Amino acid sequence: MTSSFFPPQRTLLGPGPSDVAPRVLAALGQPTIGHLDPQFIALMDEIKELLQYAFQTENQLTLPISAPGSAGMEACFVNLLSPGDTVIVCQNGVFGGRMKENVERCGATAVMVEDAWGDPVSVAKVRQAFADHPEASTLAFVHAETSTGVRSDAKTLCALAHDNNALVIMDTVTSLGGIELKVDEWGADAVYSGSQKCLSSVPGISPVTFSQRAVERIMAREHKVQSWFLDMQLVMGYWGGETKRAYHHTAPVNALYALHESLVMLRDEGLDAAIARHARNHDALVAGLEAMGLQMAVAAEHRLPQLNAVCIPEGIDDATVRTQLLQDYDLEIGAGLGALAGKTWRVGLMGHSSRRRNVVLCLTALEAALQQQGLTVEPGAALRAAQASWTAAEA
């Protein structure tokens, strides 16, 4: 007979969700109040301000979509596109492919700019795509590809789009709170993220922000947004900042308690400090992995500190190692996705997961698992290298 569920206590070093801090879980479990309660409305205003800080934007239309990042992605596409539009979509991993699906389901045409999985988006190719398709109204790309661990040059891509009178849809699911992200300075127009990556809140919420240009395009639409749930003209009535909130849907009250608390933590630490912490722990992890004889899958200059793609050594079985880490250490690391399945591991050091203790645990557990599979590893070399990296960073 099915009874209450008690989850194991894992350390989450996969591609997300990341570890949720105890104070965020405590916030989550507080008593539910109504979604139109005056105190909840006040909380919504605070969340909006905290998200503006995280996104580095003054966009009025900044709010958490009541669903996961893939719904946030869809919210950006269905609101900005109309049938017949042309969109330049950059694909260098799983999520560019999902963008293409979104474009086509809006009745628009996707002009694909493809780069190898593990490479960043090629600025030159995007420039060429705009030259070939002057009718393109929108550029869509992923800032931090969760499937490969690659950072693309968002600032340059945004500038290129604006030079071509196009708006920018930018996926920041894995970048928000982990690496530099300046929505206003770069001029990104429709930006979505996820609660469960570098914000380290519980999964299920997608923060989004829309520029004034994006709002104008939305307000000028002649074709109704195909999704009622994600129609920003309607969502604005509830989140938009008027005195009287119009009921649209029932907000996920407790999930927003948690998001609020995670955003307060980020604001208290400070964005710059959080970004520096992600970089430091990344450097230590990479030093450790390389001392163990492992290779990173992405060139140093394009690596995401929060998502480390590691090449699985010849002769080592992907699933066996991950299962062992989970069973022996309650440690989750991620498998490769799509073209990289079986070829890479993805080690996330996101948000609250980006801590020295987790780097140490990961290196130790991986060393044990690889040795058990017959790989020759110099005992303790990884930990010494990581330690040296932290020491150097402190100097």
Added chain:
Amino acid sequence: MTSSFFPPQRTLLGPGPSDVAPRVLAALGQPTIGHLDPQFIALMDEIKELLQYAFQTENQLTLPISAPGSAGMEACFVNLLSPGDTVIVCQNGVFGGRMKENVERCGATAVMVEDAWGDPVSVAKVRQAFADHPEASTLAFVHAETSTGVRSDAKTLCALAHDNNALVIMDTVTSLGGIELKVDEWGADAVYSGSQKCLSSVPGISPVTFSQRAVERIMAREHKVQSWFLDMQLVMGYWGGETKRAYHHTAPVNALYALHESLVMLRDEGLDAAIARHARNHDALVAGLEAMGLQMAVAAEHRLPQLNAVCIPEGIDDATVRTQLLQDYDLEIGAGLGALAGKTWRVGLMGHSSRRRNVVLCLTALEAALQQQGLTVEPGAALRAAQASWTAAEA
């Protein structure tokens, strides 16, 4: 400076969210694990079984959508409809109007069957609509109208649809767990609900179930579902029950802990017992309200026990009373929606909120508030009437 949020401890007797039991909040706040963790996969299987029980169905495609009820509604429409389809949509409150929006955004045509707010869906009008529109492929109606507190005859409406070779989309957001609902016996084909009503879990999740007929229609689609996020052909890959789960989106892990716990509570109490409890407390509330001189907005035979629409007496200010209940008693009751705004209150006795203590609190607080506004109320009459109702029910 924004700091941690500590919500007040309300009693939620509005139209949802309802009070969440402490054990459900405790489940919610447990450590997050990965959405592909073997233990999470096992939890998903249990949730599916528990939902099958709640819906009284053996439908394989039974799962919680990772978003609120309005996304569950959208999931049913976008998967079952294709452009050019004709759908008979019954409207006797807010949510029938939302269904119409969904139909039209799918490029389909809505044939409206309208009834007054406060009346059930007219079976005769639906019969006539099928006679006038033999091309209709789908009938959509709301089982329990949250905006008015009215129950419609779902069993008869389902039979009528099948006699006309149409599939049925049924809104059970407020009915699931509160009144009789037999998905298989009645033959409803695409059914959605919400986590935050009679299941008394936290808001943000929408349980859905699809019949074999609905699955066949989905698999035979020639036009891609316009929503990537809600495309059941894709969602099935993650929830569908094959051995290897395909990643679709990151499940809202903690919200599903809570849903699981609330479903275990329902299973332990038993559906019939839960339904009887809702009926008993409804009868007591109505006895008390009538003893206070108030009138119910809905005829006795169509009332939902879990959502009680009460006429606001002449000369009484809606918002003043609700604000007073909230401030003095931490008690939330609901305002009227749409055509009924300012004319009714909606007193929810849903799930964990449907308890004697809450009926007593509501009657006491309302009596005080109405007296303060100058209404003559016989002191204590409401409580005596409620008590008599419970005593009679026990006899």
